[in-house]
Amino acid sequence: xxxxxxxxxxxxxxxPLESAQYTSVAFGNRCKEAGVRPSTGSVGDAYDNAMxxxxxxxxxxxxxxxxxxxxxxEARMAVFxxxxxxxxxxxxxxxxxxxxxxxxxxxxxxxxxxx
Numbered sequence: 609x610x611x612x613x614x615x616x617x618x619x620x621x622x623x624p625l626e627s628a629q630y631t632s633v634a635f636g637n638r639c640k641e642a643g644v645r646p647s648t649g650s651v652g653d654a655y656d657n658a659m660x661x662x663x664x665x666x667x668x669x670x671x672x673x674x675x676x677x678x679x680x681x682e683a684r685m686a687v688f689x690x691x692x693x694x695x696x697x698x699x700x701x702x703x704x705x706x707x708x709x710x711x712x713x714x715x716x717x718x719x720x721x722x723x
Contacts, residue, residue, distance in 0.1 A: 659703060666695070 639645065671690045677683035696709045704712040 662703075663695075666699070667691075 667687070667690065671686060675686065677686065698708050700706045700708055701712075707715065
């Protein structure tokens with residue numbers, strides 16, 4: 609990739625390409641052999657990637673589809689500004705009791721300090 613220096617870590621996540629692979633024993637065994645941790649939930653887990661997929665759908669709809677970027681660095685900066693300037697501080701989420709991620713963390717952190 610031009611302009612980027614890729615430095616792999618020792619931890620690798622592999623998401624299945626087809627939904628039937630999510631609970632495949634062969635898929636799990638192959639990941640284990642390769643030393644890869646599969647990015648899946650448990651059998652019957654309806655919330656496996658729901659929040660992540662919701663985030664990327666929001667990012668695509670509210671930022672990516674509405675702009676054209678002249679460079680990778682401009683796109684990266686726009687994504688950073690979207691996440692840190694709008695999504696985390698102000699975007700409300702039903703899964704978080706209609707709080708923003710930052711409000712949810714503050715509330716959760718405050719409750720854990722009381723315990």
